[in-house]
Amino acid sequence: MSDLVPLSDADWPGGIADMLPGFAGRLDIYRVMAHHPRLLRAWSDLRQHVVVDTTLGLERSEVVILRTGVRHGSDYEWGHHVSRARKLGMAEARIASIKGPLEEMTPEDATLAGAVDALLERSRLTPAQQAGVEALVGREGMFDLMATVGFYTVLAFIANSAGLTLDANIRAELEKTPAP
Template identity: 50%
Template sequence: MPDPLHPDRWPPEIADMAGGYAGRLNVYRMIAHHPALLRAMDTLREHVVNRTALGAERSEVAILRGAHRLGSSYEWDQHILRARARGLSDARIASIRGPLEEMGDEDRLIVRAVDELFDDRMLSADTLAALDPVLGAEGILDLIATVGYYSVLGYTLKSFAVPQDEDIAAALASRPLGDAEG
């Protein structure tokens, strides 16, 4: 089983990606074993991370629930930090892995949609009708794309037992979820 590929060993066709996010994060360093796949994923990643119609907070809610549903501690931990940076409180983050009744209305709606995608592999007519006035068509499509993209990452992480990035582990060790500052 391969380990995450250190950027110094990346092939020339993806060497330009080594200095950015892909070279810093173990999940992408693992995918670097397949340069064409890493390059192809770059465009979708840019969209779902930085250009999504969901907006920063909704995106994190969807990603965190997907990480929870996949049992991907790597993604969960990564996104605790990103969710905090995007304004989510620790209590709100923690609620995302709990029952729907413990969430605010909008989080509940997004989490219900993520759960449907995992359970039914589609959004129900009722969920689509509830999402439409909140997210619109582009937001709904971005929600589906986000869940799909992060599922691919989660499958990769779990299949290859990719270790957590040291900086993320250190940050969470110094301020675990639920810390009084959260």
């Protein structure tokens, strides 16, 4: 069992006390990251861009995040982002398709998921993939896709290494309505 446990409020580092009431205190993944307060502080600006200010838009971002979570075998990321995708109104069949082969996805989702696959398998997009992603989301969107894959790859490394289970609220939600 890993000793990378989410820090409690009582164990929260004083140097990042201001982060506890925000995003960092809401999810166990960030409570684990709080073992390295300087990293969590630096992470904050990138998180703001990747999660909130992305040019991908929320649904496309969720496709990228879900596919990244699946490819890393991160049940933590998958479960949390199934919840977010549902809140955005994404259909269950669409969410489920993100786990499977590209041929079973919509063309847009296949373009995004195929780019995730390429980045994780070969650490690059081919010129054809770059053109396809840019046609869909623009040049900045292509960079945001790459940043999102990298960002959630690091989170998957942390979640998987810590053996994180779903946060209680997400676990309860998925017990009522299981993830596809």
